[in-house]
Amino acid sequence: MPNGGSDCCGTCWFNSKNNGEQGYQGSEKEGVVICIIRNLEIPDPFWTYCANHPHHNQNKIDLPLGPVYINDGYPYSRKVWVNPPDNEEIRLKLLELLEKISNEPEFRYPSETDLEEEIIKQLTALKEIRAIEGLKRIINLDIEDYRNQKNFIIRNKSIIVGQAIESLLEITNGEYLDEVEKFINYGIEINSMDNYDQDNDNFAAIRYHLVRGLKHCESTKAKGLLKTAINDPNNEVKAFANEILNKKNEC
Template identity: 45%
Template sequence: MPNGGSDCCGTCWFNRRNRGERGYNRARDTDVEAYCEIRDVPIENPFWTYCANHPHRRPQRDPIPIGPIMLSDSSEYESKGYVRKVWISSPDSEEVRQHLLDLLNRLPTHVAADRYPARPGLAEVVVRQLGEFKERRAEKKNLWLSENLPDSWASVAREALAKIRGED
């Protein structure tokens, strides 16, 4: 298992190399390029590349891109351990935005289902991405989250609200 997390492109069913399967079964197959089918991107280092569509986060096989593609940032390992940084920003379309809004409206269900320990989790990615998009339709729900959830979650919603409102 890669130390940066098993929720990587190397084990994702959207990686062309894995032929629609999740897990390590095809990790050594080199006859097919590591390639993200839902984002149309070649993946150079699949065991150190991540996104929120991975089966650990979305076991129901969600093909609409959620948030950015991230890489493990080893430059901060000594002080922070394994940290993920944005490699490729999220695609932006009405379909992507509407999907994120739908996920936001069902956030408690997703928070409860996302038990994978590496951050960021699905809920955090959804809230942050809607903030990055400055998506006004997410303002009311993020306000509720910022006022009603524990600070670790509320702070993410407050950051998204600031971006949506142009206060960042």
């Protein structure tokens, strides 16, 4: 059993030895394991991962989505091993899947790899301008039900909204900053440093990704938002805001 997560190539239905099924049918048999949708030899299938695994990809989409990851050591973090391929068919599928992202509660397999996150990250890396309208739609999803959610098996859609904000700013070089600046205090509107509980701040991801996106914005407003964020009660948000603001001030 792979300690790094069962969402590995060893149990994937696109593993050449598993006969199109999910499970442990053949990865330990002699011979080479091939990912049949990437035409890629997998030297260590129980420590190799991607978003096409059935734990993330229940519809069995057979186009390569996102990169291939391998284990990056204890405590089982993942790093990119092989970058995703790029062609028009894949781009169109990514755009189609972007349009299907909703605010509906969904089960989330406990893993660093998440299909919706990989969709947004890949479109961002491609600087795919056709994703702009889809990202704007996601940013405006109603996610209030996730504000106080305590069930961490359900995907926290604020993470997806946050990633859409960062992606929109990166793809457009800050063109839509006016539309997302309202999120700079989202989730902490009624909090103070005295009663803030970082472990129960379900919307910190939105502010975190907005701050990360501000590095792509060359404007006075971006600096002003970063100055606001350096007082954020969340340590990660505050740290990124300080780092990005300092780099802007050095320029």
